[in-house]
Amino acid sequence: MDALINRIRGIAKDLLREGKVDVVIGFEEGTIPFHSRPCFVRSPDEADRLIWNSFCENNLATYVVKRNERMGIVAKGCDTRALLELIKERQVIRDQIYIIGVPCEGMIDRVRVEAELRNRSIQTVEVREGTFLIMGKDFEKELEIKEFLYPSCQVCTRKNPVIYDELVGEEVEESVGETYPDIESFEGLSDEKRWQYFSEEMSRCIRCYACRNACPLCYCTECFVDASNPQWIGKSIDESDTALFHIMRAFHLAGRCVECGACERACPLGIDIRKLNRKLSKDVLALFNYKAGISLDEVAPLATYRPDDSEAFILEP
């Protein structure tokens, strides 16, 4: 890990020294255990702040939109998928960014760890080979990394960067095939069960928009929930309004969502937002054979059509 961090720092220093970029966006040590966080490095001597570990959960692609600088960006698999979509959607110019790709074996789910430890206060955490050691005031606990990965990381199929200017570290083995067992089993439930599930999830929403703002593909200048003339949707935590906010947001990401899970990780209430996005990803793949954030050449599925697209849902009298 140290070698990897040194490489990242080295590249960042070179880029800044040579004036190839104005800023390097990467991760730095957070202020509390289990948190690494975005940082902006603008001079070579600041580059030693950069780190890499199992807590780099933010999708840094969020930061490249609407910026006029040339940026170096430390990017894991999902970050690069988001960058690719952004390039495709012309939100950032390819030459404007220098992608320092980092293969990723998944990030540790701090919320699940905290739930596992119930009430004990974590003082430090140390990542080892395959495990992490948590230390508190009067306890120590070692847990398997694999068992505490974020749900999005558990089903990730693009651990390696899909687009990069420089790759740091060894490529890791990808899990093969696009499968959606979670969605399939959920589809098997009755209408009522599914409705109940979503109603419960949405009822916890506080409309803080952390999901939207953490999402690299939610870059609309004015989001439909913020529009006031016309006002599309009520701003209170009315059940119908919150449900429609999530439904519409997910739908606006149909064929664009790169399944990084940033939305879910940002949500303070742990709402299962990703289930909506995954359903759409699954359908987009099944109906239009498209997966977002993989290829620069393929046209976005909702920006095109095929004359022989499925008609199965069309009502015949």
Next chain:
Amino acid sequence: MKNPYFPLPVRIENVLVETEDKNIKTFTLSFIHKEDKEQFRYRPGQFAELTVFGKGEAPFGMASSPTQPGFLEFSISKVGVVTNALHQMSEGEILGIRGPFGNGYPLETFKGKNVVLIGGGFGFSTLRALTDYMIEGTNREEFKKITVIYGARRPGFLLYKSDLETWQNRSDIQVFLTVDQDDIGWHGKVGTVSVVAREVAPDAENTYALVCGPPAMIKYTLPVLKELGFPNERIFLSLEMRMKCGIGKCGRCNIGSKYVCQDGPVFSYAEILNLTSDDIF
């Protein structure tokens, strides 16, 4: 006190299109309940929240003088959701009103002094209320010289034309009208408000200046007043921005530790300079 969040129902009695682009209308409102009317006592410079039921509410300064009992007037420019909805309404329709809120102009301070009111465009509405108040009956005796300087882009953008005419016909008030661009038949001055103010403003001695208008006008008028010798304490401005609850709770209108809705909207320039503020002008 009654529930401050409760809109009192009012009926639109009259709608007057003020400007040639039809974007500013003056609404005359009357209370549906008599007790509401009695309770709603206000001073020039105060504001109220008008509710368009189903659309929301927005703050507006009262354009009518409290000396004209029985009705309220608001001049409203079509800019946002609420104002667009308002502009589509007509006589007989129902609105809600909450207020009055804010401090209003410091009338006591002006007593026995000269007052110069400098207004630009749509920002003139509360100054009109103040002028009407000061020249009404015996009120006039309490103030010395009253000078009104009022400008707009073109003659067709001047509000309250009948009031302006009435004032011009009186000898106890001086009125200077100016436009940026004149039309055929225009007899007033041509030039920006700040330029005209430099020309016609009364001596700063013993005089208070009130400035209301678009940010650019205020920005250019303040240095003129300084030049004429007005100290910051004797220049008053009205900041009618982003108020919501009107009672200092919702946290929307604060500039530093001041709530525009409670401590304002009228501030002396000296006070404003003391605020920790996001660039106001």
Next chain:
Amino acid sequence: MAEPKIEKWEPKIVAFLCNWCSYAGADLAGISRIQYPNNVRIIRVACSGQVNPWFILANIQQGIDGVLISGCHPGECHYLTGNYRARRKFALLKNFLQFVGLEEGRIHFTWVSASEGVRFARVIEKVTDIVRSLGPAKKLVKRI
């Protein structure tokens, strides 16, 4: 005490019809005096491709029991490809709303050409029957 009068519930259905085919089809049904249920409120749109998913959801939110979107048959779009694009969008949307638990049968998509007055009437009949069988909309409906 008198029995409270229970009004028979009738489904409210909103149909977004494209100007060039489906609306003309509805017109033809009317001119030809073909009978169909009067539960439908028609909104004329330029093209089925113009129908924002939000239009559908906004209707559901306001208590409309069923929504129909109808455009030109594939290949016959006045704007060449509007209905093709709509087809992709709504294939996803229909599945998606069912996924979150909305009853199957609240939302319908079909094609009706300008000459298909009879088809239009049959579509409305079928949609009305299905929506009627589902009962009044409850899910996602906003209560004031």
Next chain:
Amino acid sequence: MKAKTIRKKDISGFLDRLIQAYRVYAPVMQNGYFLFKTIKSGSEASLNYHNTKMSPKDILFPQSEVLFRYQLDKPGVEIDMPAQDERNLVIFGIRPCDVRGIQALDNVFSKNPKDPYFEERRSKTVIVGLGCKETHNGCFCTTVGGGPCADDGSDLFLIDIGDEYLIRIISDKGEVLLKEEDLPDAETQKITAAAEVAEKAQEALRPCVEVQGSEDILTQRFNDPVWDVISEKCIGCGVCTYLCPTCHCFDICDEAVNKEGKGIRIWDSCQYPLFTRLASGLNPRDTVGKRMRQRIMHKFVYFPDEQGMLGCTGCGRCVIECPVNLDIREVLNILLRTGAAR
């Protein structure tokens, strides 16, 4: 001060009896975290928790609240105030930082003109505070003048002394809750034990920055470009403000169908770009830096100025839950330390 003791295992029964007469809010574990919920049985509550995910401010100041309902088709326009819950409330097991949060809201909403909705509930509320024996890694109450076992503002205050809680009886309102309970008066040694717990917890949580004099330094730095640097990682969501026990900004909206409608008050956040945008499109706080500055200035300069207390209670929710770990303690450190050095 009077004090009683209660065995931990008797808490549940005590709550059961309170539920008969009060609407009782207590920390409940759901979906892997704690929230204050109305409980129907004492066994739902758990006092073995750090703090709730959301501050309990929504009990007194709900996120969405109907202010009035109206019916426009009736002659003369009917505007009705919605009915309020008749029962008195108990907030049970609330942490000292959140009690201070309620004190902050008291200052805002109970000041003239009073907020009738808040007042109504607040006057019926009894607060049972719970001291913190151990603090979380986001906590910093001692920095902002509070303490893990600060009991001011509570009506009763519980301190964990092993198998029992010591109950400090702080107000008459609190004493009423214990009227029907047959609890022993606390022995001197237990009172001392509680004081020791409090002292130890206070000792263990060292202030992380000196906030004395922060008003002047922050005001001086109002136009400092440092705000833009600090806030660069901020994604502009409302987590910090919505989870905060003192943030009280709100919006008033109107929702109607046909002639029937309601005015509702909903939380709003100064971190949202739309918060200050005027209808004309002008926005005085048009950058993330300005918006974050507003949040910090409000808590550490304006709030003390208006209400005579800091607008931050050190509960640490914004620290722990910020999606990008933008830590307010660190922000203060940067602003105050480097500012003081100038």
